[in-house]
Amino acid sequence: MKTITCLLATLFTLALLSFTKPEPNAYQINDAARDFSLKNVDGKYVALKDYSKAKGIILIFTCNHCPFSKAYEDRIITLHNKYEAKGFPVVAINSNDAIAYPEDSYENMQERAKDKKFPFAYLHDESQEIAKMYGATKTPHVYLLLKVKDKFIVRYIGAIDDNSNEPELVKQKYVEQAITEILSGQEISLPFTKAIGCSIKWKK
C-alpha cells in the first residue's frame, strides 16, 4: 500500500512538473518568430518590423543582474558593432521579474544602457510574454532571426560562444559562425547550442 501511495505521489509530482514548464511552445529552428512591440530604454517602442533594412536580427534575451549577462556585455556590443553594417543588428530584451530582481527594473536598464553606451535597442518585456513565446529560459539566450520575405525565421538558438567567463579562451563563436554561414549561403552547421545561464525569473 505504502509503495502505491509513494508511486502515486511521484506520478502526481511528475504530472505537476509537466504543467509548470514555462515554455510549452518554444520556438524551434525554422519557425517564424512573431513580432512584438516593446519599450526601449529611450522610451520609444521597438518592433522587429522597424528593422526594414536588416537581413536579420541577433535577438538576445539578457538582463542587468546575471553574472553571465554581465560577462557577455562587451561581447554583445562588439557583435552589434561588427554585424549591424552587415545587416544583423543586435536587439536585447530583458524579461526578468523586477520584483525578484530589482536590478532588472526598467529604470536600471536605462542606467545600464547609458553607462555601457549600448549601441543597440535594450527592450523591456515587462509582461514576459515574449520570452515565454520564444521559449527563452535563461540569460543570455540568443535567437538569430533571418528575414525571409516579410517574416523573421529562427535560424539559430543558443549561446553566444563556448566560454562565458573567459573571452580570451573562446574557441567557437557560435553566433558569428552562424551569420558567416548565412551570408555565404551555407547551411548553419551548428543551429542549436546550450549553455548554463541565469534562469529567467517568472512573475508569481
Add this chain to the structure above:
Amino acid sequence: MKKYIGIVLVILFGMSHTMSATNKVHVEKFAWYKLLRNSKTDTTYVLNFWATWCMPCIEELPVFEDINKKFTNEKVKVILVSLDHIKKMDITLQPYIDKKGITTEVVLLNEPDFNSWIDLVDKKWEGSIPCTVIFNTSKKFYQLIERQVSEQELEEIIQSLK
C-alpha cells in the same frame, strides 16, 4: 601572561578545529559525472547543479542540506555540483561553503564549454539552474528537475526508491 597564553591556545585550537572540519570542495571533470551516473549501485544519488551567483540556487540550498542530514545513515548521497568558474573556487565558493557551514559534499564541475556536456546529462535540460538530477541505477530510476525543488518532493522520491 599565563592567561594570555591560554587565550591564544584556545584561539589556535579553535582555528585548527574549524580548519579540520572544513568541507573541502573538490574539482572534477565531466568524466566524474559519467562514472557516477553509470555506476551500478543501489544508492540514490541527488545531484544539484547550482552556483554561488545563482540566487534561486542559494535559496534552495537548505533543502539539500536538510535532505542530506535526514538520510545520512541511508543509501542516499546528496552532492552539490557547483558550476562556478574555477577562478572563483578559493575566492567565492569555498568561503561561501565555510561561512554557511554547508556539510553536504560539494564538487566544482570544471567544464566551461557547457554545450559539450549539457546534452550528455540530459537532452531535455535547457541549461538553466537550479537543476537537480536524481538517480538510482539498480532501481533504474532517473529524473531531471529543472527548477527549484521542495524538500517534501525530494523526500517522496527518495522514499519511493527504498
